[in-house]
Amino acid sequence: MSKLAIDGGKPVRDDFLFFHRSSVGKEELNEIEDSFKSGWLTTGPKTGLFEKRFAEYLGAEHVLGLNSCTAGLHLGLVALGIGPGDEVITTPLTFPSTANVIEHQHAKTVFVDVEPDTLLLDPGLLEDAITPATEVIIPVHYAGHPCDMPAIMSIASRRGLHVVEDAAHAIEAKIDGKHCGTFGDVGAFSFYATKNMTCGEGGALCARSEELLHKLAMLRLHGLSKDAWKRYDKGGFTHYECVVPGYKYNMMDIQAAMLLHQLDKLAGFRKRRLEIVSRYDAAFSHIPELGALTRKPNVQHAHHIYVILLNLDQLTLDRDEFLNAMQAENIGVAVHFRALHLHPYYQNKYGFKRGDFPYAEAASDRIVSLPLYPSLSDDDVESVIAAVEKVVKHHRR
Numbered sequence: 001m002s003k004l005a006i007d008g009g010k011p012v013r014d015d016f017l018f019f020h021r022s023s024v025g026k027e028e029l030n031e032i033e034d035s036f037k038s039g040w041l042t043t044g045p046k047t048g049l050f051e052k053r054f055a056e057y058l059g060a061e062h063v064l065g066l067n068s069c070t071a072g073l074h075l076g077l078v079a080l081g082i083g084p085g086d087e088v089i090t091t092p093l094t095f096p097s098t099a100n101v102i103e104h105q106h107a108k109t110v111f112v113d114v115e116p117d118t119l120l121l122d123p124g125l126l127e128d129a130i131t132p133a134t135e136v137i138i139p140v141h142y143a144g145h146p147c148d149m150p151a152i153m154s155i156a157s158r159r160g161l162h163v164v165e166d167a168a169h170a171i172e173a174k175i176d177g178k179h180c181g182t183f184g185d186v187g188a189f190s191f192y193a194t195k196n197m198t199c200g201e202g203g204a205l206c207a208r209s210e211e212l213l214h215k216l217a218m219l220r221l222h223g224l225s226k227d228a229w230k231r232y233d234k235g236g237f238t239h240y241e242c243v244v245p246g247y248k249y250n251m252m253d254i255q256a257a258m259l260l261h262q263l264d265k266l267a268g269f270r271k272r273r274l275e276i277v278s279r280y281d282a283a284f285s286h287i288p289e290l291g292a293l294t295r296k297p298n299v300q301h302a303h304h305i306y307v308i309l310l311n312l313d314q315l316t317l318d319r320d321e322f323l324n325a326m327q328a329e330n331i332g333v334a335v336h337f338r339a340l341h342l343h344p345y346y347q348n349k350y351g352f353k354r355g356d357f358p359y360a361e362a363a364s365d366r367i368v369s370l371p372l373y374p375s376l377s378d379d380d381v382e383s384v385i386a387a388v389e390k391v392v393k394h395h396r397r
């Protein structure tokens, strides 16, 4: 058995394979150049066009381009009037911003544990967490797998609650043909560098109604009654008025320039992601020390993240040692996520401790995310598999 690279052996590949590389090309570059030549860089016609095309893609009517998904989650809570004294329910197995926006509104973050097999917010535990102060549920379509939205929406409507979907991972995710992010009052999408389509930093939201969209559009740009590009166009001069102290969350045309082409490429990206997922599935199903997340039938998974679960009782290393061994083999890896209730801010503020959300904790100690992006070559994929096999083989009990 060849020595592990972390112990001084030769790594499975000579160059380092990044956990993620964005797939952007000359189409995006040409469109950015066009924006440069036009002299219009900030929110303008390209943002408008992207909003229209993304809305068509989602089969939705009310879409706004933003500078992040976090902005969309935050605007959703602001527009729904969430503030001190309110409670908002979400999952602890998420990126900090999902809950940070609740804290920004001085509301109370209430975590509900995940299903152990999918790592999605467990609708079966929701009812017990709802109190008279509960106002919103934020389900997270973790890794790109749709949450059980029919169950969540039915609880929300029965208990008079709003739903803001965190669809950061879920651009292509659907349930019975309906896109994730279009079930709730607001759905927020991310176009961050690692996401299934990207402009480096960016996001969008989808709103349930025209009325809510208007409110969100105003909040997105300082709470002004007129967008900048409408103020400066050829029509008669109009003064803006600050109607509410809003935010600076608008998308720039330079971001939209990239996204227009990323949207065109999304189906091709997905085809390659699916090939990689199939190859990983086939290879890892032969390794008894690894577990996989359950994928439910009849949903479309966005396959944003490929997660393996280490069966730690069958291995002689822990998850962080596994990460270091993989990186030494020249394979970039990541963790999505370490349970948020055990991060210092949430632990200190709410007094959370180990044992509070056992499934999220157990997962967050044993999950590893592997590279999954369209520009991975077949050889890259084989090198990831070879590294996983090598590290596991050295650490079998």
Ligand SMILES: Cc1ncc(COP(=O)(O)O)c(C=O)c1O
Residues within 6 Å of the ligand: 067, 068, 069, 070, 071, 094, 095, 097, 098, 140, 166, 168, 169, 189, 190, 191, 192, 202, 203
């Ligand atoms: C689950 C989840 N929600 C929200 C976000 C925030 O997205 P953004 O960086 O676009 O604000 C992320 C970012 O990775 C995420 O993974």
